[in-house]
Amino acid sequence: MKPHTLLFFLLAFVPLTTRAGLPPVEEQDINAGRHTYTAGWDSLIPESAGERARAAGTFFGDAEHVSGFSVGNDTANGIRTVNVRPGVKTAVLEYKFDFGRTSSRVMRMSVRDILRLEPEPGNWAAITVYWQADDKGSWTALRSLNSTRFVAPPARTSEVILPAPAAVIRYRVEFASEKPVTHKWGRARWNYLKKDAAADSAFRIDFTLAKAGTGAANTPAEVQTAPPDGESPWGISSHPLRNTEWDHLDTLVERVGEAGMTWLREDFSFPRILTRGGERDFSRFDVLVDRLGRAGVGTVGILSAYDSDLRKKGHGDIVPIHEHPEAWRIYVRAMVGRYHDRVRHWVIWNEQDGGFWFPKPDAAQYTKILKIAHDEIRRIDPDAKIITGGLEYWNTGYLRDMYLAGAAGNYDVIGVHRYGPGPDASPLVRRTLREFRALMAEHNESHIPVWLLESGGSTFQSPLLAQQPRFLEKSIRDALARIGRAPAPGAPLTAGLALSPRITPAQHDEIDTTRRWLPGVTLRLVPFGQLSTLSADDCPVLVIENGLHIDAPLLPRLQDWVKRGGLLVLIGHPPMYVLHTQDANGIWKRRDAVGETYPLFRMAFAAHWNRKGIPAQTENVYVPDAALAAGVPPVSGIYVNRFFSADRLQPGDTFIPLLGIRNSRGEPVPDVAAIALHTYHDWKGAVLASAVSLGGGLTEEEQATLIPRMYLSYLGTPESGVERIFTYDLHDDGQKRGEREHNFGLVRWDWSPKPAFHAYAEMTKELGAAPKFVKRLSSPDTSVWALVFRRAGDNRLVLAAWTTEADGRFEVTGAGITVTVSGDVVRYRELPEDADPAALQIRF
Incomplete structure (x- = not known):
């Protein structure tokens, strides 16, 4: 299927740049609220050699912009190929549909395309279809293929409902490969068309139209709940895309709402959208983002591409992903481009300092993909929040390596995973937190907040x-x-605890x-x-x-x-x-x-x-x-x-x-x-x-005590820089009581709430969606925690108080109240409207 030599010679001198493209759609072209365009055999290139020569200036006929593509023409077999030119890594074909001269606007699109991808051996490549409305915002990915092998899935129709009526629609096909194409005949093909098979048109778009100003009546928009307050700290890490939770998505969203959670973190991983046939499947992500949005819950997406998951999907050819930067770039571009208007927070990887980076953690390798993700996200959505993958347990060593690798400036937030007690009850947390923030200050990042992307504790029992x-x-x-x-x-046993040389005497307590x-x-x-x-x-x-x-x-x-x-x-x-x-x-x-x-x-x-x-x-x-x-x-x-x-x-x-x-x-x-x-x-x-899990986890009652204290002691310690906290997990991942990973949930396997769920719900109810920390009441007893927050909804002050000792007891007096606090369970008290926090005192 090699192009004719003369054709190749001619194409070598054809500047593939911006062209006249399609003429604007005229009023008389519109019939019964529909307009159809089909790109096929004739829209790509005329058939005879003479017509090819005369049409050189209008190559790819109706396209407004072409770069990097050429056409192979095998008239004997009735096949025409769309090839990528030698030396090219990225090729673009773009069409513009302009309804500005008409009184109609586009409400919906039905896009039928047939994509085939034939990369050069060993050169990972992707072909992605995008659309854009009214030349605003970023491009939205519609469909994509990616592989190092030939893939030819059947034609597919995609339905698009525009968020607002549009006068201009752009349709873009973009090819990208890891290495420049080397075959002189453009072996890296995007598509091929058969002359006598109408079904093999490159694409067909059916536009559904409505008169300008009447779109709302023709396409009623779903009522959306207001998005969460950007300063709300209440997060949950969950796995709604897993089958065990996907089958109960309504229940999951209902539980999130009942607990007052405003953010949900989930994996938007590369392998999850890949199919073995080389296509991408966003269907579950589409449903999840829409469902959470309608519930007023913000989505925080994790961008990742774990080796084992890529291999399971038959894509071991791009493992490890840091050695395939273009594959990673295209994935980030596709995911963020598709959801940028609804997902504004992106976490880059997960526990890259631990077991999720193979064969061993490497900050320089991680920084490489972090920088790519940063550049792509900023290009699509300059105001999006970029969060580093969660570091395990205030890992200053890995953070220092990230700084050495040049990671600073490529994120807005540093993510941390810290299970167990907060700074109220753990000297270890207080010390490692101080060391972490001191390292950030050394690198001029005192202003960067920290999000605890995972926290909590498992209720597994031995x-x-x-x-x-x-x-x-x-x-x-x-x-x-x-x-x-x-x-x-x-006789009693005598046993010692062997300490590492990095544990100093000052840390023995x-x-x-x-x-x-x-x-x-x-x-x-x-x-x-x-x-x-x-x-x-x-x-x-x-x-x-x-x-x-x-x-x-x-x-x-x-x-x-x-x-x-x-x-x-x-x-x-x-x-x-x-x-x-x-x-x-x-x-x-x-x-x-x-x-x-x-x-x-x-x-x-x-x-x-x-x-x-x-x-x-x-x-x-x-x-x-x-x-x-x-x-x-x-x-x-x-x-x-x-x-x-x-x-x-x-x-x-x-x-x-x-x-x-x-x-x-x-x-x-x-x-x-x-x-x-x-x-x-x-x-x-x-x-x-x-190798048996001997120690056991928390009892359900201990988990209920831990969760609010952990949240509030971080939020009540401003020097921690902790701005948002995600509990892991919403739902138990299994039914084995002796398996640690099965029992992190705030609700059990049967979706019934644990006491910790009720404690979380009480916390968010008392403090509101976006509480502001006011002060911690001073006390000579460090086990006493009495915090004052301002509830955003009604501007009322709320006291949250507890001790870290199960038998501790104290009183908060002043501002017209006396509150007795006993034990290690958080107690809340709304203060009088005219209460002055400075008047509050602790008495024993």
Whole structure:
């Protein structure tokens, strides 16, 4: 299907720029409120060579603007191709439909197009159709194909209802590829047309018209609820696009409204709009944005393109996305261009400093896509808010790396994920928050606000502890006996908590020295400098401070500890999975590194994706007879999905399952366990490891106490810079009570509200949609929190007060009131209309 040589020669000298285009539509052209235009065989190029030569100045006939495209003409086979010219990365074809000379305006469009894409091998390309009304605003994406392979979906008709009657419509086809086209015949084809097949027209637009000034009667617009106040802090992170929630979208929106939430954050990810056929499907996004808009809830969209999700959709050819910047650019342009008038807040990625960036976090790579997203969003919607992806737990190290990579100036807000208590109850939060804001100030960003894009806590519970609260204690006693360190019967356990070198003595008060899985045992803090000389006789058991994570300097000290005869207890899901190391600048970085940490202790991690015969999850567990005989208590029905195996043991080492699993036939899976003891032929000590979620989460009542206190203590700490907070999650993601990820919701799996939902609703009702912080009442007791807010709706002052001590008690007096506050649950009180906040005092 190569173009004729003469044609190619002629086209090489045709300047593809702005053209005369279609003449304006005249009144007599309009019949019964409709106007139709079809672009097909004849609208692209005349058929004979002579006509081609004479028509060189009107190439692509009716188009107003053409650049980068040429036409291939195979008259023998009746096929005409639209090709991209050599050396081109972006090509454009644009039509203008001008109804300005008529008394009619466009109300609707029915656009039928047939898109085919044939990129050069290995050169990712996209073809996108856009429209624009009255030369205002950005272009709205209508349809798109993207692939490194030939894709030819069937023709499709798209219906467009214009937000307002329009006199001018522009229709634009844009091609883009990652690398310039190299094939001299323009191998990167956009479309091809068959001479005798009318259905294969490039596109056809049916315009529905109405007389100017009568559009509202002909196309009634839905009544929209007023958009949320831009200063409202009440957000929720949810997953309405997942099937489990999509099927209950009305219930979800109803719950959001009942709780007084004004913002909903959801993934607008690249893979979600992609189909395996190379097309894009925005249908669910369209419905969601419309539904939230009608409910008066603002949408906050996350722009992302995770490797695993792209591969699942058959688009591994653009993995990782930071190495395919044009693919990322076109995605951002299409998504923001489609929703810019309804979605004004865009989050760029999610937890890029953690497990959502592969193979390991890299701020320079992230900054590359952040800058592209910034440029595209600003071009489409200059006033949109751009938010960085949420950083985990006030991650100053990664933020510092972002600054070094040049990220500053490419966002309006910094996103953070911080679960658990707020600054009212956590010294760790107060310190890391101060360090984070100090780093921002160093880089002249004190004015930049922070949004907590995820917060809250899971209400998952450990079935193991519910059945046998002392299971781990008895397992530890058994393990000590096996290495010759059996404690005396009834004697209390002595255990230490191994601290990383980055934990200073001043930070020791931030550490909780109790563990739910060791009831009655207080852990002794063991600073890093003491580990090398710590005697196992003095402290026979060591626990690491943060089970899932491990700082690299600890590893050789802990290995030496086991060699010298100590029992190392590793608790996590699974333990030591994430390794933290320091770079040359002293910045702590993290990566998934179980392949590095486990071999040091001759351990092996097992899961369904790396070992055949292991279930993805199971509750079919058992305690082996040998463990039962040693005093480990029986349990059943324990949810587990991470395991250990005996694959790395040396001859003479032992792998002793304390909580084993059975396969689907009820048979024990050999040499695999969810809790296991490792002993060694040449080391004096042992390692007891558990991949079971032992600690459990919050009770539903504790979650209800946490949520409002967390919100209000951040909002009541102006130096935090926290402007908006999103609780994660609205709805429980599953029904397993022992699975942490299933139980973050404010409503249960059956959509019934938890106490935290009611606490959230009470908070928003008392404080209104956009409260303004006025002051915190001073008190010598730091456990006392008494905050005054001004409710925007009626301008009334509202007191919100609590203590961080469950048995705490105080009074707020003055301004004609006396309010007694007891306990750690927030109490609200509307103040008299003429109340002076300065008159309020705290009394004990």
